[in-house]
Amino acid sequence: MADMGTFQQFWYYLTTNGSYVLSQFTRHFLISIYGVLIAAVIGIPVGLVIARNRKLSSTVIGIANVIQTIPSLAMLSIIMLGLGLGVNTVVVTVFLYSLLPIIKNTYTGMVNVDPTVIDSAKGMGMTSFQRLYMVEIPLSMSVIMAGIRNALVVAIGITAIGAFVGAGGLGDIIVRGTNATNGGAIILAGALPTALMAIIADLVLGFVQRRLEPKESSR
Amino acid sequence: MTNEEEPIVQYQDVNKIYRGGNVAVEHINLTIDRGDFVCLIGTSGSGKTTTMRMINRMLEPTGGTILFKGKDIHQQDPVALRRRIGYVIQNVGLMPHMTLYENITLVPKLLKWPEAKRRAKAEELIKMVELPESFLDRYPAELSGGQQQRIGVIRALAANQDLILMDEPFGALDPITRESLQELVKHLQQELGKTVVFVTHDMDEALKLATKIVVMDAGHIIQTATPTALLQHPATAFVRELIGEERLIQARADVTTVGAIMLKNPVAITPGKSLHEAIQLMRDRRVDTLLVVDDNNYLKGFIDIESLTRQYAQSTAVSDIMQTKLFYVHESALLRDSVDRILKRGLKYVPVVDAENKLKGIVTRSALVDMVYDTIWGENADHDETEAGPDHQPQAGGERHG
Numbered sequence: 001m002a003d004m005g006t007f008q009q010f011w012y013y014l015t016t017n018g019s020y021v022l023s024q025f026t027r028h029f030l031i032s033i034y035g036v037l038i039a040a041v042i043g044i045p046v047g048l049v050i051a052r053n054r055k056l057s058s059t060v061i062g063i064a065n066v067i068q069t070i071p072s073l074a075m076l077s078i079i080m081l082g083l084g085l086g087v088n089t090v091v092v093t094v095f096l097y098s099l100l101p102i103i104k105n106t107y108t109g110m111v112n113v114d115p116t117v118i119d120s121a122k123g124m125g126m127t128s129f130q131r132l133y134m135v136e137i138p139l140s141m142s143v144i145m146a147g148i149r150n151a152l153v154v155a156i157g158i159t160a161i162g163a164f165v166g167a168g169g170l171g172d173i174i175v176r177g178t179n180a181t182n183g184g185a186i187i188l189a190g191a192l193p194t195a196l197m198a199i200i201a202d203l204v205l206g207f208v209q210r211r212l213e214p215k216e217s218s219r
Numbered sequence: 220m221t222n223e224e225e226p227i228v229q230y231q232d233v234n235k236i237y238r239g240g241n242v243a244v245e246h247i248n249l250t251i252d253r254g255d256f257v258c259l260i261g262t263s264g265s266g267k268t269t270t271m272r273m274i275n276r277m278l279e280p281t282g283g284t285i286l287f288k289g290k291d292i293h294q295q296d297p298v299a300l301r302r303r304i305g306y307v308i309q310n311v312g313l314m315p316h317m318t319l320y321e322n323i324t325l326v327p328k329l330l331k332w333p334e335a336k337r338r339a340k341a342e343e344l345i346k347m348v349e350l351p352e353s354f355l356d357r358y359p360a361e362l363s364g365g366q367q368q369r370i371g372v373i374r375a376l377a378a379n380q381d382l383i384l385m386d387e388p389f390g391a392l393d394p395i396t397r398e399s400l401q402e403l404v405k406h407l408q409q410e411l412g413k414t415v416v417f418v419t420h421d422m423d424e425a426l427k428l429a430t431k432i433v434v435m436d437a438g439h440i441i442q443t444a445t446p447t448a449l450l451q452h453p454a455t456a457f458v459r460e461l462i463g464e465e466r467l468i469q470a471r472a473d474v475t476t477v478g479a480i481m482l483k484n485p486v487a488i489t490p491g492k493s494l495h496e497a498i499q500l501m502r503d504r505r506v507d508t509l510l511v512v513d514d515n516n517y518l519k520g521f522i523d524i525e526s527l528t529r530q531y532a533q534s535t536a537v538s539d540i541m542q543t544k545l546f547y548v549h550e551s552a553l554l555r556d557s558v559d560r561i562l563k564r565g566l567k568y569v570p571v572v573d574a575e576n577k578l579k580g581i582v583t584r585s586a587l588v589d590m591v592y593d594t595i596w597g598e599n600a601d602h603d604e605t606e607a608g609p610d611h612q613p614q615a616g617g618e619r620h621g
Contacts, residue, residue, distance in 0.1 A: 120312025123277055123384075124326050124374075125302035138316045 009185035028169035032155040035094025047106025064100035090162030098151035105147025109140025142212040149205035156198045233283035243269045244438040258425035261435035305375025305383035313359040320355040326378040344373040365396035385417045478550040481571045481580035490538035518578045
């Protein structure tokens with residue numbers, strides 16, 4: 001084995017431990033997705049509420065900003081104190097980091113909807129709720145999607161650190177590689193799929209985001 | 220159901236005063252009848268938009284009552300009320316993520332019309348504004364500004380609303396597009412019998428479209444009048460200024476009555492006078508015809524020099540040769556309506572009578588010339604009633620003597 005180059009070793013590791021890498025890949029992906037989805041379920045409504053009540057917006061976005069500035073390893077450790085080792089700690093961390101981009105983008109998307117469109121929607125007799133789901137959300141969907149896309153890419157990075165609190169995922173393979181002598185290939189087997197996942201997530205959501213873009217008025 | 224005679228909108232002492240005492244509008248009393256085309260006009264901050272937006276409860280008055288079809292709008296659900304009133308705004312406000320079909324039929328959809336009825340309505344309306352039916356599947360961004368506002372206008376008609384509110388709808392359009400849309404709106408309003416409340420700051424637009432102009436300043440209604448009456452009798456200096464001196468002078472041909480430009484004390488004779496006296500009078504006054512009036516100044520006819528010469532030998536009195544077939548105009552007739560007839564008949568002058576058929580004066584061709592001269596060069600100093608615009612005076616005077 002020692003006579004193989006790093007990439008040959010990497011390929012060898014993948015072929016022999018393929019199912020292990022794949023299961024960690026899936027686990028990694030799911031941890032990130034869960035955290036982001038929960039953040040979306042909570043963050044989008046929060047964004048909608050603060051867009052309607054602008055006074056709240058600076059407070060809410062301020063809190064989300066503070067969360068964002070805490071280094072991720074510190075955050076993981078602090079949450080670990082409460083939730084212990086395991087996957088839940090990582091999901092909660094991902095959730096907290098995803099809140100800011102999602103809330104902020106939802107808010108921005110909502111306040112940037114052309115006020116004349118809102119005015120005419122109201123003047124034509126739409127209820128507040130009809131305005132929200134027929135006009136405001138469709139028109140801010142692409143901005144909200146950009147927030148989710150941001151959050152997911154960050155989440156994939158944070159989940160990699162989650163291996164330190166025993167959550168598993170591709171970070172687990174990386175840690176394994178750092179502990180082994182000459183573990184470069186194993187590190188690559190964890191790191192490259194992580195990077196690939198982040199890139200693919202970014203591309204796919206970028207495509208979705210562009211599809212959701214409203215056709216802008218040519219005025 | 221609803222009484223056709225009753226006004227469609229009625230403001231009863233309506234106020235809108237913001238907290239802190241900022242008065243948006245105050246003591247608004249206004250009646251809008253069915254089929255009216257009401258233009259609210261004023262400078263920015265005059266409260267014209269506020270006044271309009273209170274009708275569909277986009278703004279709530281702080282005092283007074285507004286009735287829509289006889290019912291207090293405050294007692295009605297604002298959403299249901301707005302669906303019964305068309306609404307067109309300056310920036311069009313089409314939904315950018317919906318096709319034109321979806322945009323046009325938005326209110327019918329909110330009212331849960333069946334799909335087939337909505338489709339038929341959209342096709343009917345888009346024909347009215349002379350756009351192809353294939354446009355229904357397009358998005359607003361694919362249209363020019365003028366086309367977008369056409370859609371904006373028919374969107375306001377889609378649910379058969381009787382009342383359409385328009386807030387400076389053509390302000391952002393170029394003059395040619397604006398003109399074609401003005402004609403479209405006027406045409407639709409007359410053809411479909413809609414009532415329109417139209418906010419504008421463009422006096423030309425108001426004069427062209429309105430059946431009733433409401434001039435507003437600093438939150439108050441200054442004058443409510445038809446376009447003709449507004450030009451004839453601007454209530455205050457502010458109204459004059461808003462109309463503009465130039466437009467007032469240009470409009471004089473449209474609103475001046477015959478009485479205003481006629482020459483008073485026309486040469487007249489009574490039927491009982493002898494022909495000798497008639498000739499004497501003609502000679503003294505250097506005229507070749509005489510109007511004949513009776514002792515109470517009622518116009519009877521005229522005599523001219525030809526018949527006088529021919530019949531001098533046989534006749535003695537004016538009444539014998541008087542011709543009674545006479546073209547005359549009424550003192551209060553508008554010059555605009557009379558001038559054509561005067562010119563076409565080739566008459567040198569036309570007698571002017573009052574309501575009782577008494578002779579008041581004559582309008583001569585030279586008086587018409589004066590009129591046209593004034594229109595082109597400005598008001599004549601000796602019958603100048605336009606003291607209100609002092610800054611225009613030196614210029615006008617200079618031109619006249621130049």
